[in-house]
Amino acid sequence: MSEHGAAQEVLRLERLTKRYNVGKSTEIEVLHGLDLRLARSDFVALVGASGSGKSTLLNVIGLLDRPTSGELYLLGAPTRDMDDAGRTGLRGHAIGFVFQFHHLIQAFTALENVLMPLMVTGGKPDAGMVARGRDLLAQVGLAGLEARKPDQLSGGQQQRVAVARALVTRPALVLADEPTGNLDSVSAAEVFALLRRFNRDFGCAVVLVTHDPGLAGQCDRTVTLVDGCIESDRRAQPQDGAPVPPA
Numbered sequence: 507m508s509e510h511g512a513a514q515e516v517l518r519l520e521r522l523t524k525r526y527n528v529g530k531s532t533e534i535e536v537l538h539g540l541d542l543r544l545a546r547s548d549f550v551a552l553v554g555a556s557g558s559g560k561s562t563l564l565n566v567i568g569l570l571d572r573p574t575s576g577e578l579y580l581l582g583a584p585t586r587d588m589d590d591a592g593r594t595g596l597r598g599h600a601i602g603f604v605f606q607f608h609h610l611i612q613a614f615t616a617l618e619n620v621l622m623p624l625m626v627t628g629g630k631p632d633a634g635m636v637a638r639g640r641d642l643l644a645q646v647g648l649a650g651l652e653a654r655k656p657d658q659l660s661g662g663q664q665q666r667v668a669v670a671r672a673l674v675t676r677p678a679l680v681l682a683d684e685p686t687g688n689l690d691s692v693s694a695a696e697v698f699a700l701l702r703r704f705n706r707d708f709g710c711a712v713v714l715v716t717h718d719p720g721l722a723g724q725c726d727r728t729v730t731l732v733d734g735c736i737e738s739d740r741r742a743q744p745q746d747g748a749p750v751p752p753a
């Protein structure tokens with residue numbers, strides 16, 4: 507890979523497997539030797555039937571769980587044998603998470619929720635961080651609502667706060683697990699458009715787990731899992747003849 511290509515690579519999986527212990531002497535393999543590369547420009551739908559391994563893969567990519575074998579490189583760093591502190595630090599600065607249920611802290615304002623990831627990694631936010639949080643809330647259409655608590659916002663507005671929170675650390679990769687699954691169609695379209703815009707404007711790769719074929723069809727690339735294997739890895743439209751990275 508060229509230096510430029512290497513610099514643009516966010517994630518690389520090499521023969522990655524994940525097995526779970528079930529009972530004392532039984533193991534089941536859920537992910538079977540996956541190879542995958544993601545660039546910063548990627549906007550990927552991760553699809554597959556229930557039980558195909560999407561959440562397991564997202565947890566491993568998000569450094570919330572370790573692969574059993576193989577390797578996962580995040581921003582070029584091998585992570586499988588990294589210690590917990592190293593993985594937590596890398597996760598904190600490199601990855602933003604958006605879940606189906608926003609998990610906002612009810613006692614905190616919208617702004618405080620957005621600033622949470624910065625408080626976890628760096629203590630009390632300084633004026634610059636607060637300005638960044640306000641700016642992000644404005645970008646997701648919530649200017650003027652910074653002091654509202656989650657229960658004073660609509661479901662779509664709450665999910666937009668969650669998107670702003672995922673982006674406040676300026677991550678290289680956003681992992682979104684059914685982020686619109688709990689929303690009406692208008693709010694779902696808005697949240698999808700936000701992720702899309704941040705992918706284009708800030709060059710953060712997005713992996714979107716979805717059961718919605720309409721949403722998957724709007725992504726640039728679709729990775730399909732079948733029984734823990736990558737069955738296909740397709741680009742929706744070739745971009746200026748750019749080659750599809752090897753799966």
Ligand SMILES: Nc1ncnc2c1ncn2[C@@H]1O[C@H](COP(=O)(O)OP(=O)(O)OP(=O)(O)O)[C@@H](O)[C@H]1O
Pocket residue numbers: 526527528534536554555556557558559560561562563
């Ligand atoms: N902690 C665990 N221990 C044992 N088996 C597990 C564990 N977590 C997941 N599995 C199994 O791994 C397989 C994949 O599960 P996973 O949740 O990753 O699928 P999924 O594609 O995300 O499904 P869904 O679309 O329903 O969320 C399933 O057979 C599941 O039962």
